[in-house]
Amino acid sequence: MKTPVPDYLQHVLTVCHDNDQGALADYIPELAAVDPNKFALALTTVDGTIYSTGDDETEFTMQSMSKPFAYALALQHLGIPAVLEKVGVEPSGEAFNQISLDKETNLPKNPMINSGAITTHSLIPVQKGISRAECLRRFLSELAGRQLEFDKQVYKSEVKTAFRNLSIGYMLRTVGVLDSDPVEIVNGYIKQCAIKVTVKDLANICSVLANGGVQAKTGKQLLERDVVRQVLSVMMTCGMYDAAGDWLTTVGIPAKSGVSGGIIGVLPGQVGIVVFSPKIDEHGHSVRGVDIFERLSRDMGLHLMEGT
Numbered sequence: 193m194k195t196p197v198p199d200y201l202q203h204v205l206t207v208c209h210d211n212d213q214g215a216l217a218d219y220i221p222e223l224a225a226v227d228p229n230k231f232a233l234a235l236t237t238v239d240g241t242i243y244s245t246g247d248d249e250t251e252f253t254m255q256s257m258s259k260p261f262a263y264a265l266a267l268q269h270l271g272i273p274a275v276l277e278k279v280g281v282e283p284s285g286e287a288f289n290q291i292s293l294d295k296e297t298n299l300p301k302n303p304m305i306n307s308g309a310i311t312t313h314s315l316i317p318v319q320k321g322i323s324r325a326e327c328l329r330r331f332l333s334e335l336a337g338r339q340l341e342f343d344k345q346v347y348k349s350e351v352k353t354a355f356r357n358l359s360i361g362y363m364l365r366t367v368g369v370l371d372s373d374p375v376e377i378v379n380g381y382i383k384q385c386a387i388k389v390t391v392k393d394l395a396n397i398c399s400v401l402a403n404g405g406v407q408a409k410t411g412k413q414l415l416e417r418d419v420v421r422q423v424l425s426v427m428m429t430c431g432m433y434d435a436a437g438d439w440l441t442t443v444g445i446p447a448k449s450g451v452s453g454g455i456i457g458v459l460p461g462q463v464g465i466v467v468f469s470p471k472i473d474e475h476g477h478s479v480r481g482v483d484i485f486e487r488l489s490r491d492m493g494l495h496l497m498e499g500t
């Protein structure tokens with residue numbers, strides 16, 4: 193007999209529970225103050241059915257898990273060619289916060305590292321009186337099916353210590369990739385990172401990507417199909433930064449991590465998967481999160497290269 197999904201998820205959480213390696217992301221002071229023991233897992237299938245376990249009501253900030261969605265908004269409004277003129281799609285093989293550009297094009301290598309994400313943030317269309325971060329908050333709220341909020345404490349805390357991202361912003365302004373005030377853009381990017389979610393919100397958001405851009409509950413096409421394909425392709429090759437090859441071989445699911453300790457994964461045509469556990473490794477990936485994804489991929493045969 194097959195184990196029911198909720199029992200299986202609980203089992204996976206229990207098996208991975210004792211792994212206490214990693215450390216909190218202390219370069220953002222507010223993130224160093226979170227409870228390191230929180231642990232949650234959620235799945236939403238393409239028909240909108242959600243399964244979750246552990247601390248599934250705990251809110252945390254999206255951090256870099258916001259990057260694919262800012263990219264999606266930019267692509268949807270400007271089209272793929274226009275966005276490619278500002279940010280590439282090649283894996284960088286470098287850390288997420290590397291201060292570097294592609295040597296040939298002088299553009300950020302991809303939208304998943306900070307230089308590319310700060311650029312992508314600048315490409316979110318602003319409407320009158322609505323900031324780019326607010327525009328993304330509204331979009332993610334629609335995808336999640338509830339009103340999301342900003343975590344003002346985390347935002348303020350990161351703005352105060354954003355020296356590295358400011359360096360990246362000034363570099364981008366110097367080469368003309370950004371064409372307006374880099375401080376304003378970097379602050380907006382940090383605000384986008386401070387959108388608060390639970391694993392259930394993220395699983396619902398990811399299920400829309402898994403479902404070709406259609407939200408199962410409403411039947412609405414919230415993202416165009418070619419945008420979804422572009423976003424998932426970039427998540428697959430660049431979402432896990434300088435551990436992308438390791439992730440692709442062991443897990444094989446398009447994914448994105450955040451230094452708050454979340455990892456999102458999208459299995460096209462099937463399911464959105466989200467784990468949350470705050471202690472991260474040297475790449476900025478949740479340690480227990482990676483463990484869980486490896487197990488789920490193995491146990492459920494989710495690796496995209498595995499065939500049927």
Ligand code: GLN
Nearest residue numbers: 255256288385450451476
């Ligand atoms: N806000 C964080 C930063 O820019 C996001 C990084 C991450 O989650 N990897 O440093």
